[in-house]
């Protein structure tokens with residue numbers, strides 16, 4: 164039997180988060196500026212914490228809500244509707260995935276010194292893995308770390324480190340063991356910022372138009388020069404040569420969170436589209452009464468439905484501790500395209516209004532293009548997914564286990 168019932172307690176949490184996002188975060192968007200952002204965020208966080216909404220998937224012992232994967236997925240699918248949603252509950256990327264890494268791999272000292280202030284919302288953290296030299300194939304990273312007495316000394320460069328300009332801590336990957344097997348050559352270091360050895364060369368101008376508020380939100384992507392960066396030995400995270408494994412663990416959650424927020428964005432975009440087509444008339448009829456328009460809405464609804472089911476199935480597997488790499492890879496690619504299709508359709512139905520900044524659609528449209536690149540580009544995930552399809556066929560004579568696992 165497949166049970167689609169969501170526990171009452173989980174439904175109640177989702178409803179509470181939904182109300183907070185709809186009644187508090189979305190209205191706050193209209194008046195939030197770069198100048199008042201800090202005080203807006205303080206107020207939102209106070210309100211959220213007052214309602215017990217804080218760090219959804221972090222264990223209660225560490226001050227979070229202790230939600231399991233299903234409840235967290237449902238909550239994240241609400242938070243993503245507002246750019247202030249995840250921030251208000253201190254579960255924004257890239258901090259969230261790095262919190263998980265510190266929780267799982269940090270020493271007691273690292274947890275106390277670095278994780279605790281992150282969980283309190285006092286500090287922010289960024290993740291510096293990608294280099295100009297290597298992205299999709301991160302094993303090509305050139306930054307080195309050499310042990311010198313009680314310190315590691317790092318040299319190299321990083322590129323597209325999101326939120327570096329607002330971060331108090333950076334997690335940096337560097338090559339420590341050039342002669343080890345490929346995936347054991349790298350280690351991860353915790354770097355306190357500002358630091359003369361970790362210099363932001365520039366915040367890279369991207370497709371997303373520059374905005375001072377965007378910078379405050381942590382939306383910058385920085386190019387970093389790493390020059391004689393001295394890192395105390397105790398700031399090595401998770402053991403020498405473990406950087407790659409930990410990076411993959413961290414990225415796995417990041418991919419899912421992006422997907423959950425994509426569902427939220429798509430849902431709000433379709434709501435906006437529906438709200439528009441029931442009001443707008445052309446050629447003597449409401450847009451909502453045109454068959455062609457209904458087909459467009461129907462296609463979006465189908466995409467969002469598939470997206471939700473994928474995430475719920477992945478959450479189900481995660482709760483049971485099952486291997487979800489194949490499903491995660493499939494969903495990562497699907498969800499990035501799904502949100503593009505839905506936002507594009509909503510924008511189209513809004514006409515010139517959709518192209519303006521009077522709705523969030525134009526901002527989303529530009530922002531979500533990155534979803535097909537971040538945390539591994541489409542092609543790399545599809546390459547791995549395809550390889551698993553072949554593996555399944557060779558092993559079982561059918562590809563079914565690579566297409567939703569135990570669903571058959």
Ligand SMILES: Cc1cc2nc3c(=O)[nH]c(=O)nc-3n(C[C@H](O)[C@H](O)[C@H](O)COP(=O)(O)OP(=O)(O)OC[C@H]3O[C@@H](n4cnc5c(N)ncnc54)[C@H](O)[C@@H]3O)c2cc1C
Nearest residue numbers: 290291292293297298299300323324325533538539540542
């Ligand atoms: C908005 C944004 C935020 C980011 N934030 C961070 C961050 O916070 N920290 C961080 O470390 N990195 C970050 N990144 C970097 C991101 O992880 C990399 O861009 C991504 O891994 C791809 O690497 P690359 O850009 O070097 O592309 P490349 O590795 O050069 O690949 C280029 C293209 O080649 C194709 N390709 C690559 N490999 C294959 C293959 N095996 N088969 C077929 N085609 C292939 C794909 O189309 C790919 O897009 C961010 C990127 C963006 C755009």
